[in-house]
Amino acid sequence: MANTKGNGNMPNAHLHELLVDEMKDIMGAERQLLKGLKKLANAAKNPTLKKAFEEHYEQTENHIERLKSAFSNLGLNGRGKKCKAMEGLLNEAEEITEEFEDSPEVLDAALIAAAQKVEHYEIASYGCIVTYAKLMGHTEIKELLGQTLSEEKETDELLTQIAMEEANMGETA
Ligand SMILES: [Fe+2]
Numbered sequence: 001m002a003n004t005k006g007n008g009n010m011p012n013a014h015l016h017e018l019l020v021d022e023m024k025d026i027m028g029a030e031r032q033l034l035k036g037l038k039k040l041a042n043a044a045k046n047p048t049l050k051k052a053f054e055e056h057y058e059q060t061e062n063h064i065e066r067l068k069s070a071f072s073n074l075g076l077n078g079r080g081k082k083c084k085a086m087e088g089l090l091n092e093a094e095e096i097t098e099e100f101e102d103s104p105e106v107l108d109a110a111l112i113a114a115a116q117k118v119e120h121y122e123i124a125s126y127g128c129i130v131t132y133a134k135l136m137g138h139t140e141i142k143e144l145l146g147q148t149l150s151e152e153k154e155t156d157e158l159l160t161q162i163a164m165e166e167a168n169m170g171e172t173a
């Protein structure tokens with residue numbers, strides 16, 4: 001199934017533009033998310049949730065560094081482009097924060113929902129990128145961004161766990 005077109009012996013070379021495009025999109029998304037995570041951490045009431053957002057901020061900085069390495073692996077500069085999907089997700093996160101500002105018991109659940117939508121977007125993007133890198137034989141990129149993919153999945157799971165714990169606390173209160 002490996003298809004060789006152009007780019008010397010690189011298999012599936014027809015995926016090159018798509019790979020680069022997806023990398024630019026997620027680079028923009030990660031940069032936009034840094035600001036978003038600051039706001040989410042500020043808005044969160046539950047200390048565990050606040051800490052999760054703060055830790056994911058640090059992970060996100062590292063995701064940007066990994067993307068820079070992936071770009072240089074392809075001999076490209078690491079310029080991203082504005083991600084309209086992330087912009088929309090973060091706008092919704094802000095709307096929902098304002099909407100539930102006065103109901104602290106709902107606010108954290110709303111922040112978790114907004115953050116999980118972001119994580120799912122990232123999981124979809126990195127999932128595609130890792131698949132393209134694998135199909136093209138870009139082993140380093142596959143491994144590097146595969147680590148990021150795992151961290152996005154772990155963050156999503158952690159958010160689910162916090163949501164379950166929070167809901168339990170609400171029940172016993
Ligand atoms: Fe990320």
Ligand SMILES: [Fe+2]
Binds near residue numbers: 056118119122155
């Ligand atoms: Fe993330």
